[in-house]
Amino acid sequence: MNRLEDAMTFEEIQSLAKVEWEAFDRSDRPRILVGAATCGRSAGALDVLQTVNDELARRGIDATVVQVGCIGLCYLEPLVDITKPGRPRICYGNVTPEIAAQLIEDYLVNDNPRPDLALGTIGEGAVEGIPGFFEQPMLKPQVRIILRHCGTIDPVNINHYIALGGYSGFAQSLKMRPEEIIEEIKRSGLRGRGGAGFPTGLKWEFCHRSTGSEKYLVCNADEGDPGAFMNRSVLEGDPHAVLEGMLIAARAIGATHGYVYCRAEYPLALERLRIAISRMKDYALLGEDILGSGFAFDIEIKEGAGAFVCGEETALMASIEGQRGMPRPRPPFPAQAGIWGKPTNINNVETLAAVAVILQRGADWYAQHGTESSKGTKTFALAGKIRRTGLIEVPLGITLREIIYDIGGGVADDKQFKAVQTGGPSGGCLSSEHLDLPVDYETLAQAGSIMGSGGIIVADEDTCIVDFARFFLTFTQAESCGKCAPCRVGTRKMLDILERVTQGEGRDGDIDKLHQLAETIRDGSLCALGGTAPNPVLTTLRYFHGEYEEHIKDKRCSALVCKNLVSYYILPDKCQGCMICLRNCPVGAIKGGKRLVHVVDQSKCTHCGTCLDVCPPRFGAVAKVSGQRIEVPEEPIPVSPSK
Amino acid sequence: MNEELAEVLAPYRGRRGSLIPILQAVQAKLGYLPEEAVAEIAQFLAISKSEVFGVATFYSQFRFTKPGRHTVKVCLGTSCYVRGVSQIMSALEQTLGIEAGQTTPDLKFNLERVACFGCCALSPIIVVDDTVCSRVTPEKAKQAISSYE
Structure with a gap:
């Protein structure tokens, strides 16, 4: 490690970072950003990147090329942004290697910005014929706080993050007492973004008050809900935001050691985290004496090994200890006795990213967004049969209709809307009558669903609701760890019934039996996996009762799926x-x-x-x-x- | 002890909670967890073989049979489901002549189910080795595996 950097104050680090950022941001060379998160890569971003580099070399053009995270418009991947000195950045979508080569010729060489291929401009100034990027229907209703850097900064360059205010929240927290930090988070109204919505400040307070010299902090990046990819995008596009949140949380609760528990299915996120942690060490943002303050904290990455139940706090802790990832009864709560029996605090990726920005900009600033009981913004992964799929961030309290129709552009292929599923396998299916409900923790729970971690999947007329419920039960049944009988046996029994019904062998009384089983599993299970497993069935029984009847009585599947x-x-x-x-x-x-x-x-x-x-x-x-x-x-x- | 394995295990000596990282490292090296390796790991950590198996069989990442040269993973996430991944799975099962979870007799391909890759916006998704293929159709899936040897 470089001793000189080790001894730098935060202000010195900041000025160094600003010099580097300005050299990038105000460069007199053209800049090309290629959206190379996992979604971009799956659409061919690395081929585009290769063409861009080859083409620049062939023409002898001196330009800066950077791989950035995902700006959220996944349906338009691969995305490429080109900035010429003194001009706003222009964003192009669905870029193929051929289009990339064409853009270099047309815009960089011949100064034609190709408005026909452009999505919009970002930053000051305008380009004739190209609208403002954030004026697009998909982006206009969004408030980008957590995602503000995704797709804009180089995620592996810590200086980019610092120059834009990064780690200033942590520097601020070093000047505060732990109680003051907790108070600030409480005032922000932040609630756990992993799904349950427990107030973050209160959670920290429990752990802070627990006695013990050794405490653990865990970032839960085991985004296991099928249909959710918000955490992946943040880790790939802005990993330092999450790590800064960890530093702040560690200081508030008095943790000495941190873990990021990230699923192995996210190799790029893991790579970005490893690089980010090593950059933090270069700046003495981790270690025995962080920024010369005497505060000591270290972060270790733990790779998940493929078990959905490990998203549950106590199962996650067992997995970190190297055991089978099975939940245990609470109390004792992790805040009292967690990893190795020591007080432990677990927060979700997005919660920690929000913590960083709350300390940077203040609780009041954050709390201006959202509703009375659900403050701030939430990221959602929009997928399924929706026209504009992608990653979005909206103030809480927005309606499902605004998300699906204004931002998402409605149902794909001019099909009829049938259901929207929120909260993954723990959540529920809502029907068109719920489209005007505001998205907040309480309202969704009242409707029988949950906010969950943020997956929103739209199903159209071609989806059979009974088969959809069977799909979720197949998942929870397979992922049930088997420790408690209600979940182990109950999900199997429910699945048996659903399989029979979808195979045309439904019987009178099946619906009643599903209800009974659902209630027993919900009330009797040890952890939230079992407790919420019946939700997809309960909500579909409630809102799409007719489809069950049709399968059982008339042996008919109107979606023609079964x-x-x-x-x-x-x-x-x-x-x-x-x-x-x-x-x-x-x-x-x-x-x-x-x-x-x-x-x-x-x-x-x-x-x-x-x-x-x-x-x-x-x-x-x-x-x-x-x-x-x-x-x-x-x-x-x-x-x-x-x- | 097998030298190759000793090298993999060495960095974990004396570290708490390292069973899962060890299993991951051994599988990364050998492609799967043969019984002999499990015995070595148990000895290294001074725990029983059954304890190692207990943990390894809990997690879907670990394999106990020799894998094929290439792995085809089919995403069974919600978005992929809504967009018709079951037809893609059937097409692959038919083309490869095996069911999900199996290896072709010539050890060329494994066919696996994955809960979700988090690429939902571009679903359906299949991943061949490390290459992610998005917006897959049954035809595209068959084509994607055709170039592998």
């Missing part, structure tokens, strides 16, 4: 006798011949849908129906000569 409840018919007026379906049917259930109208033998058909997939669209002769019978000939007949 395989055993659909039938395929070949329409005699459309079939041309081309024999494609006959040849492709894996079970030989189709009879026919050249220029003969084909017939599906319903007793042999396994409902695989191959005939529908292979029937040439210009014929469209295969009909998929549920709960109805189409009258067709029983044996092949000649195709009518008029065709």
